[in-house]
Amino acid sequence: MININQIVKAYHGQVVLNIPALHIPRGESVGLVGNNGAGKTTLFSLLLDLIVPDSGEIKIDGQVVFSNDSWKKITTSFLDESFLISYLTAEEYFYFIGKLRGVNESEVDRLLEMYKDFFNDEVLGKKKYLRDLSKGNQKKVGIISTLIGDPQLIILDEPFANLDPSTQFRLKSIIKELASTREKTIVVSSHDLSHTVDISDRILVLQKGVLIQDIQTSAETLVELEAFFNQLDA
Numbered sequence: 001m002i003n004i005n006q007i008v009k010a011y012h013g014q015v016v017l018n019i020p021a022l023h024i025p026r027g028e029s030v031g032l033v034g035n036n037g038a039g040k041t042t043l044f045s046l047l048l049d050l051i052v053p054d055s056g057e058i059k060i061d062g063q064v065v066f067s068n069d070s071w072k073k074i075t076t077s078f079l080d081e082s083f084l085i086s087y088l089t090a091e092e093y094f095y096f097i098g099k100l101r102g103v104n105e106s107e108v109d110r111l112l113e114m115y116k117d118f119f120n121d122e123v124l125g126k127k128k129y130l131r132d133l134s135k136g137n138q139k140k141v142g143i144i145s146t147l148i149g150d151p152q153l154i155i156l157d158e159p160f161a162n163l164d165p166s167t168q169f170r171l172k173s174i175i176k177e178l179a180s181t182r183e184k185t186i187v188v189s190s191h192d193l194s195h196t197v198d199i200s201d202r203i204l205v206l207q208k209g210v211l212i213q214d215i216q217t218s219a220e221t222l223v224e225l226e227a228f229f230n231q232l233d234a
Contacts, residue, residue: 101149
């Protein structure tokens with residue numbers, strides 16, 4: 001699904017990301033972890049063609065990200081609130097995304113009904129503009145919007161941030177259910193090691209722009225990661 005080859009990105013002469021090779025197969029759920037400045041956001045921005053690399057290439061579904069748009073039909077993402085349209089209500093935003101992805105309003109409504117508990121009666125039917133929702137509720141809108149149109153690749157940056165504990169557990173269940181079909185590739189970046197390990201088949205650890213660990217998750221993975229990051233802070 002995702003193939004990275006010799007990707008390098010630098011700002012003002014300082015390399016912020018250097019990944020010689022990385023393959024993420026279709027149907028895998030991957031967690032991306034690392035301290036601030038590790039290069040996680042840069043990697044996501046490159047994957048989504050929001051910035052261009054200084055060298056190398058990224059392919060999604062066999063297509064080079066920087067030279068065509070065909071991969072966008074199967075890819076969705078939510079990185080932060082800048083992806084939202086602040087002057088729309090939640091329903092208007094969902095319908096707008098539906099139009100972009102060729103999904104009619106009745107199909108969008110069916111999807112929203114499936115995730116009614118996730119919204120906890122705080123988003124739908126409130127006639128509030130997105131700008132007037134809390135950060136947590138804005139995040140709920142952004143996350144569920146990525147599911148419209150049955151995408152094959154879903155990319156989420158810090159999805160658990162600003163969510164209350166109950167909603168975090170609901171989100172984990174949603175991601176696990178999506179991943180269980182092995183039809184969707186899910187890449188999640190998060191500072192929450194416990195949640196990330198719990199939803200991932202594989203953990204990638206970035207440090208100062210370099211991929212230093214690539215781990216298949218097991219019962220020991222969380223302890224290993226905690227020990228690793230504790231060592232960095234020592």
